[in-house]
Amino acid sequence: MTRSDDLPKAIPAMWRLCKLGYQHEPGLLVFAFAMTLLAALPDALLALWLKVLADGVLRGDRRAVFLAAAGMALSVTATWFLRTLSARISRRFRDRVTIMLEAHVARLQATVATVEHHERRDYLDRLSVLRKQVFVLDHMYMSLFSTCGWILRLVVTIALLMSINPLLALLVLFAVPTVISSSWRPGVERQTEEKNASHQRLADHLFRTATSPAPGKDVRVTGIGPSLVTDRRSEWERWYGPIARVRWTSAGWHAAAWAIFGAGYVAAVLFVATGLDASVGAVLLILAAGARLSSYIGATVGEIGFLRGIWLDGSRRLVWLENYAASFDLDADLPVPSRLVDGIRLEGVSFRYAGAEKVALDNVSLHLPARKVIAVVGENGAGKSTLVKLIAKLYEPTSGRILLDGQPLARIPADAWRDRIAGAFQDFFRFEFQARHSVGLGDLPRLDDEAAVTAAVGRAGADDVVERLEEGLDTQLGSTWPGGAEISFGQWQKLALARGFMRDKPLLLVLDEPTAALDAETEHALFERYAEAARSSTDGRITVLVSHRFSTVRMADLIIVLDGAHVIETGTHNSLMTLGGHYADLYNLQATAYR
Numbered sequence: 001m002t003r004s005d006d007l008p009k010a011i012p013a014m015w016r017l018c019k020l021g022y023q024h025e026p027g028l029l030v031f032a033f034a035m036t037l038l039a040a041l042p043d044a045l046l047a048l049w050l051k052v053l054a055d056g057v058l059r060g061d062r063r064a065v066f067l068a069a070a071g072m073a074l075s076v077t078a079t080w081f082l083r084t085l086s087a088r089i090s091r092r093f094r095d096r097v098t099i100m101l102e103a104h105v106a107r108l109q110a111t112v113a114t115v116e117h118h119e120r121r122d123y124l125d126r127l128s129v130l131r132k133q134v135f136v137l138d139h140m141y142m143s144l145f146s147t148c149g150w151i152l153r154l155v156v157t158i159a160l161l162m163s164i165n166p167l168l169a170l171l172v173l174f175a176v177p178t179v180i181s182s183s184w185r186p187g188v189e190r191q192t193e194e195k196n197a198s199h200q201r202l203a204d205h206l207f208r209t210a211t212s213p214a215p216g217k218d219v220r221v222t223g224i225g226p227s228l229v230t231d232r233r234s235e236w237e238r239w240y241g242p243i244a245r246v247r248w249t250s251a252g253w254h255a256a257a258w259a260i261f262g263a264g265y266v267a268a269v270l271f272v273a274t275g276l277d278a279s280v281g282a283v284l285l286i287l288a289a290g291a292r293l294s295s296y297i298g299a300t301v302g303e304i305g306f307l308r309g310i311w312l313d314g315s316r317r318l319v320w321l322e323n324y325a326a327s328f329d330l331d332a333d334l335p336v337p338s339r340l341v342d343g344i345r346l347e348g349v350s351f352r353y354a355g356a357e358k359v360a361l362d363n364v365s366l367h368l369p370a371r372k373v374i375a376v377v378g379e380n381g382a383g384k385s386t387l388v389k390l391i392a393k394l395y396e397p398t399s400g401r402i403l404l405d406g407q408p409l410a411r412i413p414a415d416a417w418r419d420r421i422a423g424a425f426q427d428f429f430r431f432e433f434q435a436r437h438s439v440g441l442g443d444l445p446r447l448d449d450e451a452a453v454t455a456a457v458g459r460a461g462a463d464d465v466v467e468r469l470e471e472g473l474d475t476q477l478g479s480t481w482p483g484g485a486e487i488s489f490g491q492w493q494k495l496a497l498a499r500g501f502m503r504d505k506p507l508l509l510v511l512d513e514p515t516a517a518l519d520a521e522t523e524h525a526l527f528e529r530y531a532e533a534a535r536s537s538t539d540g541r542i543t544v545l546v547s548h549r550f551s552t553v554r555m556a557d558l559i560i561v562l563d564g565a566h567v568i569e570t571g572t573h574n575s576l577m578t579l580g581g582h583y584a585d586l587y588n589l590q591a592t593a594y595r
């Protein structure tokens with residue numbers, strides 16, 4: 001699998017984005033580009049008309065004077081007309097392409113096969129910059145078109161200067177420092193921004209913590225409010241301080257580069273006016289075209305600066321995200337088995353969270369047999385959830401491999417595998433939709449299937465939650481929405497569990513402490529039902545449950561005991577009790593507490 005942390009190169013990324021724009025808006029893209037180029041021509045020719053006019057007046061050539069006057073009038077009118085037309089077409093193109101790009105980025109982020117990009121600090125910083133850039137990424141096309149327009153003006157102007165004397169082309173050399181400083185500046189500024197992006201992210205986080213409703217209670221009870229405000233301020237300064245310093249330094253270099261061009265321009269005017277036997281028209285041409293040359297170079301360089309610094313940077317991030325999302329399924333060429341016969345095997349699996357010093361799982365080898373209920377126990381931080389997330393393919397092992405009925409899970413597409421997984425996690429999300437949709441989206445194709453939603457609610461033991469809702473399954477959840485009902489944490493948890501039960505023929509049922517808010521008896525009764533369903537399933541379903549309640553755990557067919565990233569014991573309740581090891585200690589501890 002080829003997955004790179006580096007941003008892709010700028011030019012191929014820009015080309016990829018151009019192709020994307022062309023795929024969605026071919027007509028508008030070509031038209032907007034052609035208009036921008038056409039609009040550049042009449043403007044660049046003004047210096048020529050000026051020369052023809054001056055020479056015509058001096059020679060008393062009326063035809064030349066009329067020609068120059070007509071040329072000027074045409075140039076001015078055409079410049080206005082083509083600019084207006086090109087601005088309108090460009091706006092239309094941008095509006096459409098922005099919506100397409102936003103949808104594209106949202107889709108990519110939501111469908112990346114694992115959740116690693118939501119947790120890796122470097123990826124988060126990269127994505128937080130992209131999230132802001134995506135709303136303005138359409139400028140990349142406009143900036144590219146404008147750059148081509150400015151280059152066309154430059155070429156015409158240089159040709160006009162060379163028509164006086166080829167040596168005048170050297171004037172362009174004096175512009176080289178401005179080109180270098182303009183293309184260097186945005187890069188270093190962006191680098192500094194990215195290096196310090198975590199301070200900005202933290203400042204945003206502190207602001208949200210101080211102002212959003214969810215942490216409101218904790219903020220008041222702890223009295224952390226004022227320090228959130230000061231911390232936010234200092235994080236912001238830590239972010240902005242280095243950026244401001246880099247901007248000042250780069251601005252100094254840029255000003256020096258422009259001073260060099262200024263000197264070259266003055267020398268060129270003196271050269272034509274005194275060193276050549278040139279006509280008055282030619283002197284006017286160098287004055288007009290030379291002055292334009294500086295503004296054209298300025299505009300070209302500025303536009304290239306924008307293109308490189310902001311718009312190209314955005315396209316590089318977008319292409320990185322495209323590559324990253326695609327990299328997961330590159331080698332995924334095997335289908336999900338229709339039923340499990342052997343089950344899931346872990347062979348020497350280790351996993352380390354990005355940026356973490358310690359491994360969360362260390363060289364774990366296990367067999368989770370088909371048609372069995374497997375409980376995973378261990379103290380907080382032992383690695384239980386990590387194990388579950390690895391077999392659900394939300395992460396990929398750092399080393400070792402996972403086999404699904406003998407086939408490497410790495411070669412099975414994540415989407416297809418997850419279509420056959422049901423269940424719920426302890427850190428579920430509260431989808432504030434109508435209750436039926438909050439549950440139904442556990443199996444999107446059956447989102448509005450009343451019978452399926454009701455059955456899932458029943459399987460999760462959440463009938464009492466729905467009964468208490470004023471409009472039953474039609475109730476809007478979340479008190480911030482019109483007519484929305486607020487429900488308790490335990491009720492949310494039951495609905496999340498129901499969502500997890502929407503798929504009725506899963507190969508893997510994962511229950512990672514989804515019932516912690518329920519009482520022990522209810523949890524036990526629910527789990528007994530799931531165990532029964534798993535054992536009688538014809539597709540070899542594996543049920544993996546994580547629970548701290550031994551009254552639930554003891555009924556599992558196989559219990560896996562994790563401690564400090566290692567599997568230290570496996571067996572049934574009876575065999576582990578006989579062993580008298582860690583499991584027996586934990587069990588006895590809890591039993592004593594209940595006695």
Ligand SMILES: Nc1ncnc2c1ncn2[C@@H]1O[C@H](COP(=O)(O)OP(=O)(O)OP(=O)(O)O)[C@@H](O)[C@H]1O
Pocket residue numbers: 119353354356359360378379380381382383384385386387
């Ligand atoms: N996203 C993450 N980034 C870095 N480290 C993590 C992350 N999630 C978990 N860890 C670390 O990995 C280890 C195992 O975590 P895991 O969530 O698997 O434990 P657990 O056994 O499920 O704990 P609990 O019973 O508290 O849910 C812990 O040391 C934890 O600090």
